[in-house]
Amino acid sequence: MKKPLALFAAPILGVLAMLALPMSAEAHRAWLAPTSTVLSGTEAWVGFDAGMSNGVFIADHAAMNLSGLVITAPDGSTVAPENLHRARYRSSFDAHLTRPGTYRVANVMGGVIVSYKQGGETKRWRGAEADMAASIPADATEVVATSSASRIETFVTLGAPSLTALTPTGEGIELVPVSHPNDLVAGEAATFKLVRDGQPAASLEVTIARGGARYRDNPEEITVTTGVDGAFTVTWPEPGMYWMNASVRGEASGDRMAYSAQYNGVVEVLP
Incomplete structure (x- = not known):
């Protein structure tokens, strides 16, 4: 059965906030934080925590569903996450880095969310x-639909930085480096x-928040x-882990249905 696109004419209310609504100070913020971002040697392990909370990097609300997790290696291949675990307030996993260069670690979700009534339900x-x-x-009656795309990501580099893994996919909101995301210094x-x-x-509008807010007024x-x-520039005031968000x-x-797209990125700024 094909329905005319006119039926899919309004955004759904009450669906997942991280996919369908713009971020605000009160909304739950989605983040994917690495234990390290710049490493040396011929191989290394990096751990990751992922969650949704009022304050970034504070695991106090919900663990993240990692069904869309993709780890892109410096040569464009994919790396399987290891030691996946989902606790009450955070999800976690490890990545074994065996190739030199920059890795893109992203949890990507998308598709269409449809709400409708059938038999009054x-x-x-x-x-x-x-x-x-x-x-x-x-x-079905009162059919409404929203096309959604969400990307939550971070970056880690083993040895010298590279760009292959950072090539945009062409779907949703993505970050394209002018400055390399693993070459950030406070005050610059x-x-x-x-x-x-x-x-x-x-x-x-891009919101940028530094971790550690729990200990600041x-x-x-x-x-x-x-x-x-599409460019924006930021001068990092302090070292630390930073969260970036943009949504539309x-x-x-x-003939275009309603849509929502969101980007959440995490970078580390060094002293």
Whole structure:
């Protein structure tokens, strides 16, 4: 059964906040934090924690579902995570780095979220856009859908930095390095670009927060806006682990359904 796209005309309320809603100071922030970001030698192990919380890197709300976890090696191949574990407030895993260069560690989720009524009961379906029409019952009413894309990532480098693993996939919001994400120093400016579906993401508000807020009266967040080329620049005030977030959403128009996309990145700034 094929439904006209006009039926999929409004964003769903009450679905996963990390996929469908812009971040705010009150929203739960998704983060993926490594134990180290710059390592030497011919091989190394790095541990990762992943969770969602009010304050970044504070495991106090929910563990992250890592079903979309992809570790991209410096040569573009994938690395299997090891020692995966999901606790109450955080998920964790290890990565064995055996090739020199930069690794991209990302939890990527996407697809379509559909809400509809059948027999007076509200139901939801989530899956690939290609499966949407065949998966919604013929007698469904009040059908609304949102296309969503979420990327939560961090970067680690063994030896000299490289760029192959950082090549954009063309899906959702992605970070394109101008400054390398594993070559950041306190007091120095760094520039990155954001792209959405491979195109420059202009006029996006980027929130940048440093870890350790639990021990500070002021969260010391930084807010910048991308230019027409998707670029933004930040001067790191202190060493530490930093979280970056940008999100976009749009209403349905023409033959395009409503959409939401979100990016959450973590980088380490060294002294």
